[in-house]
Amino acid sequence: MQLEHIYFSVRMRAAQGGSHEQGGKHISGGERIVPYHDLSPCMAELAEKGLNHSRGKPDFMNIQFERIEETVTYVSPLPVGTHVVSSVTDGQATARSLLTEAGIEPLVIEKSYHVISHLTELQGALFIDTATGQRLDDPIKNGVRVSRMDWPLDDFSCWSNEYQLSPNIRMKEALTLATKVTQHPATIAELCWSDDPDYVTGYVASQKFGYQRISQLKELGEEKGCRIFFVDQSKMKDLDAYINYLTTQPVLIRWKQEVIADESRSMAGRAAE
Ligand code: WAQ
Ligand code: MG
Numbered sequence: 380m381q382l383e384h385i386y387f388s389v390r391m392r393a394a395q396g397g398s399h400e401q402g403g404k405h406i407s408g409g410e411r412i413v414p415y416h417d418l419s420p421c422m423a424e425l426a427e428k429g430l431n432h433s434r435g436k437p438d439f440m441n442i443q444f445e446r447i448e449e450t451v452t453y454v455s456p457l458p459v460g461t462h463v464v465s466s467v468t469d470g471q472a473t474a475r476s477l478l479t480e481a482g483i484e485p486l487v488i489e490k491s492y493h494v495i496s497h498l499t500e501l502q503g504a505l506f507i508d509t510a511t512g513q514r515l516d517d518p519i520k521n522g523v524r525v526s527r528m529d530w531p532l533d534d535f536s537c538w539s540n541e542y543q544l545s546p547n548i549r550m551k552e553a554l555t556l557a558t559k560v561t562q563h564p565a566t567i568a569e570l571c572w573s574d575d576p577d578y579v580t581g582y583v584a585s586q587k588f589g590y591q592r593i594s595q596l597k598e599l600g601e602e603k604g605c606r607i608f609f610v611d612q613s614k615m616k617d618l619d620a621y622i623n624y625l626t627t628q629p630v631l632i633r634w635k636q637e638v639i640a641d642e643s644r645s646m647a648g649r650a651a652e
Contacts, residue, residue, distance in 0.1 A: 385414065385415060385446060385447075386412050386414060386446075386447045386451055386629065387412070387413055387414070387415065387418055387444045387445065387446055387447060388410070388412055388444065388445055388447050388526060388527045388629065389410070389411045389413060389418065389421050389422060389425065389442070389443070389444040390409070390410050390411075390441075390442070390443055390444075391407070391408060391409040391410075391422075391426070391428065391429055391441070391442045392405075392407070392408045392429075392502070393405075393406040393407045393408070393429030393430075393432070393437035393439065393440040393441075394437055394438075394439045394440075395434075395435050395436065395438055396438065397438070397439060398439040398441075399502060399521070401439075403438075403439055404434070404435070405434075405500060405501070405502040405521070405574070406429060406432050406434045406435055406436075406437045407428055407429040407434065407437070408429075408502065409424075409425045409428050409429070409552075410524075410525070410526040410527065410528060410529070412447065412451070412527060412528065412529035412629055412631060413529070418444055422442050422444070426440070426442060432575070433575045433576055433577045433578075434574065434575060434576065434602060447527065447629050449628060449629055450629075451629040451630070451631055452628070452631070453630075453631050453632075453633040454558055454559070454562055454630055454633070455558075455632070455633065455634060456530070456538060456554055456555075456558050456590075456632050456634055457554065457557060457558045457561060457584060457586075457589040458589035458590070459542065459544070459554065459591075459592065460588070460590070460591045460592065461591075461592045462591060462592065462594065463594045464594050464595050465595075466595065467595055467596065467597060469595075470581070470593045470594065470595040470596045473593050474570060474581070474583050474593055474596060475488055477568075477583040477588070477591055478568055478570060478609070480587065481567055481568035481583070481585040481587050481588070481609070482509075482568075482587070483509055483567060483568060483609050484509070484512075486512060487507065487508075487509055487510075487511070487512040488512075489512070490511075490512030491505075491507045491512060491570070491607055491609070494507065494514050495605050495607065498603075500521050501521050501522050501574065501604060501605075501606070502522055502524060503516075503520075503521060503522030503523045503524035503525070503606070504516075504522050504523055504524075504525065504569075504606040504608050505606065505607045505608070506523070506608050506610050506618075506621075507607055507609050507610070508612060509609050509610060509611045510611070515610060515618060516618075522606065523622055523625060523626070525556055525559060525560060525626065526625075526626055526627075527626065527627060527629040527630065528555050528556060528558075528559040528630045528631070528632070529555060529631055529632070530551055530554070530555045530631070530632035531632075534633055534634050535551045535632075535634075537634065537635055538634040538635070539551075549573070549578065550592075553571065553582065553590075555632050557569055557571070557584035557590050558630070558632055559625075559628075559630040560584075560608060560625065561584050561585055561586050562586075563615075563621065563624050564611075564614045564615075565610045565611050565612070565614040565615040565621055566585075566608050566609070566610060567585065567609045567611050568583060568584065568585040568587075568609045569582075569583065569584045569606070569607065569608050570582075570583050570605060570606075570607045570609070571583075571604075571605060571606045571607070572596035572597050572604055572605050573604050574602055574603060574604025575602075575604070576599070576600050576601060576602050577599065579594070579595045579596060579597050579598070579599055579601075580592055580593065580594055580595065580596070581596035581605070
């Protein structure tokens with residue numbers, strides 16, 4: 380097997396006041412997929428992300444990589460829309476109406492907000508059952524962390540340039556995650572805003588309408604984030620299979636096949652010169 384076709388999953392998590400297992404405060408996490416020659420810069424980037432974070436200085440960090448044995452699937456990024464709102468109230472009303480448009484019952488939406496209002500610590504995503512509004516992931520854990528997804532920077536840069544969006548790495552990471560998660564038929568919608576006190580933009584994502592950014596979903600300074608996957612249990616084998624998809628199936632985002640086609644064309648052109 381050629382080395383450049385071997386990929387590695389790289390994961391980082393950082394906490395303050397001890398490790399996550401010891402009850403430390405979650406500071407930052409990161410998930411990437413890179414070939415062997417990018418492992419060193421990738422681990423340096425993840426270390427930097429966790430070391431200089433608006434949630435505070437970590438006193439625990441874990442960075443690990445492992446070779447991916449599973450076949451990598453390539454997925455196009457969800458289409459993006461933006462809603463500029465003038466307050467958190469407007470932003471949250473927009474989020475609720477998008478969730479309704481995705482097919483979630485109003486009572487289920489209310490129950491999910493009730494669940495998150497009672498949470499203190501979250502390191503991953505919560506699952507809410509679209510049939511009952513009940514939490515489905517293990518409540519003694521702090522959510523399920525999705526991993527094994529990435530969007531190579533060159534392809535992301537072409538994409539953001541084409542759509543005249545600022546090449547915001549945070550959006551790259553969130554859109555990558557949302558694309559992977561909504562690719563599973565059981566994910567009806569995702570609702571998210573950051574736990575970083577300096578970042579108030581969030582989104583609702585679904586296969587139905589893509590990744591809809593909302594300019595303000597919380598007040599500046601707020602450290603409580605949110606990530607909810609609204610799931611239809613009838614569209615999954617069982618919860619373990621769903622978690623297995625989220626945590627082990629490698630997904631790379633690829634916007635333009637033509638980028639590669641263009642490159643090979645220009646190389647062919649050069650060869651012909
Ligand atoms: N898997 C599951 N949950 C995660 C993951 C993951 N890989 N990463 C983060 N979370 C959860 C976790 O509970 C965090 O506390 C919460 O989400 C927020 O994470 O401008 O930056 O990384 O388009 O702070 C969205 C808007 C930004 C971007 C979201 O989230 C844009 C963001 P953060
Ligand atoms: Mg964060």
